[in-house]
Amino acid sequence: MKLEKKYPSEVYLNGKWLKPDEAYVSVFDRAFMFGDGVYEVTPFYKGKAFKLKEHLKRLQYSLDQIQVTFDAFSLENLMYEALDRLNLNETDAAVYIQVSRGAAARSHFIPEKIETSILLYAFPVALEGFENKTWEVMATEDKRWHRCDIKSTALLANVMANEEAIAAGFAENLLVRKGYFTEGSHSSLFFVKYGVLHTHPEGPEILSGVTRAEVINICADLNIKVVEKAVHIDELVEVDEIFVTGTTTQIIPISSITHKNKKVYTARKDSITRKLQKVFIERTRK
Ligand code: PDD
16 A cells, blocks of 8 residues: 655755745756756654764765765754754654756756755654564566665666555565665665675665664674675575665565565564664664
């Protein structure tokens, strides 16, 4: 079932707080025309940011990679203002930031004189109760570009992969490149094999998930070994647990994977996933 989403009552657009029906960008905005923009989603647990610096650092990385000159850290106060304006300090929420290269007459080259366009808003999000969920997912070929480390607004391949899963009754689509799992359409991916966590190494094939990094930190503290190595679809027979992570996903165990209409994985255990969820809740709620 698809959850109906509402527009936030107010958004920040290029220096002004506006009602959604007043917030417009040019038809020549390059994020609209080319997907020439980057974004970030930062969680706030009852008004308290989690890993704010890491999210802004990743936004800065994306901006630097696409050569947009803008200081991501200059947005910090606006993020808190967005929460205040929507009265989201007592509830769980997230802040969406989108930086577009800006508007200019259409050209494949990057125009010299162009003003960056900033959209920012807060929205409520359910960050509680994920420990009661398990997801049945599907797996399909990863058809995205080779710069998934850039958090680009050009998410058509992700949207299509996710839609394929939802239409077939699955919660997420795990993406496979040359036989190896990369990540989910909107989540990072972990496998537990012989008690050791496996996850795709950072690089152009995945987004460097902030939640993923925190799971790796937790593992170091719990003495759980992590190997940043991709898992092949044929290795699933050796896998006991799989879980996905993300800012809005949190940590959710995968109960089964269907690939080409065949169930290729059924969870055997969940003890390591449960341990990580418990510590993650402690850290995000402290
Ligand atoms: N997406 N990989 C992809 C492709 C993602 O889109 C996301 C999150 C993640 C998890 O990253 P993080 O732990 O930093 O949220 C991994 C966000 C939430 C979104 O697009 O809305």
